[in-house]
Amino acid sequence: MRYPPDHKARARAALLRAGTQSMKVSGFHGIGVDGLAAAADVTSGAFYSNFANKEAMLQAIIDASLGEPFLSDAEQGSKSERREKLNSFVAEYLSVYHIDHPADGCVMPTLSADVARSGTATRQTYERKIAELAQRVAELLDGADRERRAWSIVALLVGAVSIARAMPDTGPRASVLDDTRETIDRLISPGKSAGKQRN
Template identity: 25%
Template sequence: MPYPEGHKQKVRGQIIESAAKAFRKNGIREISVPVIMKGAGLTHGGFYAHFENKEQLVSEACCYAVTEGIALMGKLADREKEKPRIHTVIDYYLSPYHRDHPEIGCILPALSSEISRSSEEVRQIFTRELERMIHFISDLAGIDKSTGSALLSTMVGTLMLARSVNDPGLSESLLASGRQHAKELIKA
């Protein structure tokens, strides 16, 4: 019996979603194709019917995760009525919740250190997605691209450090300082 129309695209989407979650939580090198496929509810034998290799999946997972992140931050900003929309995004991005849930968070702090050692193809896709995120942040804040780059860099770096330390007080302090300085950067 043949699969219904759209089945292959649906399965491919499940694999990409599973990979995006796994890569954000554990990085690229620590996650195998069988783990990704299991997360999608599939056996690893079907992977190559959808992707040429793991690098292609990394690229597509980056695109998916950035699209998902921009949509989430856009929805959060759209709900805000009392303060600048970009402040809502900064508060979310540099929150304990975002720090503690990398599997659903921004892919930029999760993969930045690994991407620099990836293939040129993966780095090209990551660069494009980073630029898309800078554009989103800049537009939302009403700032130029240079300031948007600095703002996003502050947010990503702060989150990376807050996730890296084993001292909860220091982690909270990093997040609070990052939120304060990110908001001051917009005013400058």
């Protein structure tokens, strides 16, 4: 049977989409090659014709997905417009929807620990992408210590989502998200007054 010229590229794209969603929900070890292939509606043979192994797919997922969609749009518009995009990114990241729907969210809260246990190439890809994210955030900040504040923002985002997802009760989860948002707001705008204190 002859396949169209773009068959392999389409199979790879389908595998990346399905693999990204599956791993964000189940983690690297929560699904095997056969499950990834089935989720993409391709054969296991098609998987191995596109990726040497499951870790190669993880590396490709990190390369394609980390920091998105913020990174793809980070250089469009004026600085004030891009700052507003950063604020929107933070708000969406720290939303209840993001906590409850990992398949639609960022790869970092779910897959960072898996990357830490991966080989050098995958970790280098992660380092490059997260450094690019921090740099893009830093470019939108004013005042001193922009790089330090940008790294703090990235770390707070990922950490808050990871912690909130591990909590069963909505009240404490909301506190984590709200308090983190206030802290990040002050890192973005250092002169901004602190939010209303809780009793």
